[in-house]
Amino acid sequence: MSKKTLVLGASLKEQRYSNVAIYRLRKFNNDTVAIGLRSGIVDDVKIHTELVPFTDIDTVTLYLNPQRQVPYYDYILSLKPSRVIFNPGTENPEFYQMLENNDIEVEVACTLVMLSTKQY
Numbered sequence: 001m002s003k004k005t006l007v008l009g010a011s012l013k014e015q016r017y018s019n020v021a022i023y024r025l026r027k028f029n030n031d032t033v034a035i036g037l038r039s040g041i042v043d044d045v046k047i048h049t050e051l052v053p054f055t056d057i058d059t060v061t062l063y064l065n066p067q068r069q070v071p072y073y074d075y076i077l078s079l080k081p082s083r084v085i086f087n088p089g090t091e092n093p094e095f096y097q098m099l100e101n102n103d104i105e106v107e108v109a110c111t112l113v114m115l116s117t118k119q120y
Contacts, residue, residue, distance in 0.1 A: 003030075003031070003056075003058030003059065003082075004030075004031040004032070004033065004054070004056050004057050004058055004059075005025055005030050005031065005032050005033070005057070005058065005059045005060075005061060006032075006033050006034070006035065006054060006057050006059070006060045006061070006079065006081070007021055007022055007025070007032060007033070007034040007035070007036075007045075007061055007063065008034075008035050008060055008061070008062050008063065008064060008072060008076070009035075009036060009062060009063030009064040009068070009090075010022060010034035010035060010036035010042065010045075010047045010063065011036055011037075011038075011063070012036070012038055012040045012042060012047065016063070017063060017087065017112065018034075018036070018063035019042055020112060021061060021063070021087075021111045021112055021115075022034060022042045022043055022045050023042065023043050024111075024112060024115045024116075025111075025115070026043045026044060026045065028115055028120070030120070032045050033045065033046075033048070033052070033054055033057075034046070034047045034048065035047065035048050035049070035050075035051070035052065036048075036049065037049065051072075051075045053078075054079060057079045057080075057081045058081060058082045058083070059081055059082065059083050059084070059085060060076055060079065060081045060083075060084045060085070061084075061085040061087060061111045062084060062085065062086055062087060062090045063087055063090065064090060065089060065090060066090065066091070066092040066094075066095070069090070069092055069095055073095060073098060076099075077098065077099070077102055077104075080102075080104075081104060082104065082105060083104060083105035083106070083107055084099055084104060084105070084106055084107070085107045085108075085109055085111055085114070086106065086107065086108045086109070087109070087110055087111055088110055091108055
């Protein structure tokens with residue numbers, strides 16, 4: 001199984017990029033977990049509404065604007081991911097610095113493009 005990805009800002013709405021990302025991550029056999037505002041299931045992935053202390057998270061892919069990221073700073077840092085992907089609209093230089101200070105790679109990119117070009 002691949003390294004585990006947390007989709008933060010997951011949505012049940014099919015037109016949302018976070019929803020499409022979950023489907024694509026699973027299509028490429030990526031172990032995927034998700035946190036969003038509403039609980040439910042996307043593909044075979046449960047969307048949690050609480051801050052689950054997941055283990056072995058390799059990548060956090062963000063679908064939250066910078067202001068909505070603030071309450072998650074400590075949570076994301078506590079997961080000790082290898083990298084955090086800032087999808088379009090989530091760019092946050094303040095958080096980049098915090099992550100880099102904790103030896104976490106910052107990628108400003110689109111998860112969907114990375115998957116489709118095999119750069120994930």
